[in-house]
Amino acid sequence: MPSLDMTIEKLLAYEGRNPRPADFDDYWERALTEMRAVDPAVELVPSSFQTPYAECFDLHFTGVRGARIHAKYVRPKHVEGPHPAIVQFHGYYSNCGEWLDKLAYASLGFSVVSMDARGQGGSSEDTGGVKGTTFNGHIIRGLNDHEDNLLFRHIFLDTAQLAGIVMNLHEVDENRVGALGGSQGGALTIACAALEPRIKRLAPMYPFLCDYKRVWEMNQAANAYAELKTFFRFFDPQRKREDDIFTRLGYIDLQFLANRIRGEVLMGVGLMDAVCPPSTQFAAFNKMTAPKSYEIYPDFGHEGLPGFTEKTIEFMLGL
Template sequence: MPQIDMPYAQLQTYSGINPKPADFEHYWDQALAEMRATDPKVELIPSSFQTPAAECFDLYFTGVGGARVHAKYARPRGASEPHPAVLQFHGYTGSAGDWNERLAYVSLGFSVFAMDCRGQGGSSEDAGGVKGNTHHGHIIRGLDDKPENLLFRGIFLDTAQLASIAMDMKEVDETRVYATGWSQGGALTIACAALEPRIRKAAPVYPFLSDYKRVWQMDLAKDAYEELRGYFRRFDPQHKREDEVFTRLGYIDIQHLANRIRADVVMGVGLMDTICPPSTQFAAYNKIQSRKRLEVYPDFGHEGLPGLHDTIIQFFLSEE
């Protein structure tokens, strides 16, 4: 079998090389305390898009730092009993997408919450206000400021805050809230399940934002990770601060959050992925301590994985 990364047997034990900051756990405990102290000021506005089966709303809440975050919320029309819910997270630079992408789950009796990431392609705000470079990418946004100002800290917290809001909805069964997403959405699925341990099931697919130093080592700081190369070329061309930079990025490296997950996990990976290399994905997966399984696609890269959407639906429908 051709390979672009480690042999599969090695991937199964790989534990990542990006440094984990010494105060990582304290950093995220403090971040969660800040999130819980934030009044979300939840607002539901009926959408112009409605169907006979789905009641649709634009949901807004205030996240850490004061940004108003938007999510599309669709629920089964007329459902009177608490029912399961799915949180959906989109790919890098994208948005929650069209309403029709929510309807399959609604037809199965799920409420669906699809979040727009701050400052990307949807309707959520980016409150800004960081020092240093903000050019070409959210991984490096805030990198030259305090660690608390890394943009992905706020985005990760938004996923957990949305989960908490969903669980507080009277129509949602708080014991059956699930999360899923592909690429950046896969990373946010892992972050959400890590920061909100009440998430029951999580289905990340080829997650982004993991093991940054490994990406660099493989000379794959291009495409979705291009901003890493751009940052060094502009601000540290001789890599004198390389250790400092990768350690700072460790605060927003999902592999270091993964051991907090309590959800059951099904994760999809393509072994020919040159956008989010398989080893970086396994660095996170191998740290998950809850019940988990992989759906492996040996000949596929960062693309559609046949049958996986169906597998995820069946996973969420299962009573196991």
């Protein structure tokens, strides 16, 4: 079998390379305390786009550090009483996408909310000095500042805050909420379920933001991870701070949040993935203690995985 990384046997035993900060748990408890103190000031605005069987809204809320976060929210018309919901996350630099990719779940009786990650290609703000987009370099944002100012800390908190907002909607059954996404969306799916453990089922596809040191040692700091190489070249060209930098990145390394997940997990992996190497994904998967399974695509990389969308729908129908 062609291989970019490890064999399945080694992947299932792999425990990760990136260092875990000694105060990791305190860090995230402090972050969640900050999030819970925020008044989200939720606003639902009907969209100009509507369908016969689902209502479409722009949802806005205030996240940590005052950023106004945007999401698209779709609510089925044909379901009476509380029903399940899906929280959906997009890939790096992108946005929450078109209404169309939310309507399949709405037709099955789910509400769907899809978040614009702050400062990326959608409408959510990044308030770190300017309002509006900052688009790129979000992994390294805050590495030379206090660790509480890492940008992905705030983005991870946004996912949990949004899930809680959806669970509090009168039409949603708070015990039947799932999360899904691919690449950065897979990463945010894991973050969401770790920081909001009421997420019942999650389907991350080739999750990003796991085991940064492994990415570095594989010489795969390219594509979505290219900013790691950029950071060292400009700010630590002799790599004298390498241990400190990777330890700081450990605060936003999802392998260390994975054991907080309580919902059932279905992960999709392409073994030829050169963007998010399979070993980095399994560093997180292997630390999950909740019920879990994976779907392997031996000849596929960071691309569509045939049939995984349908497998995800079948999985979410179990909510």
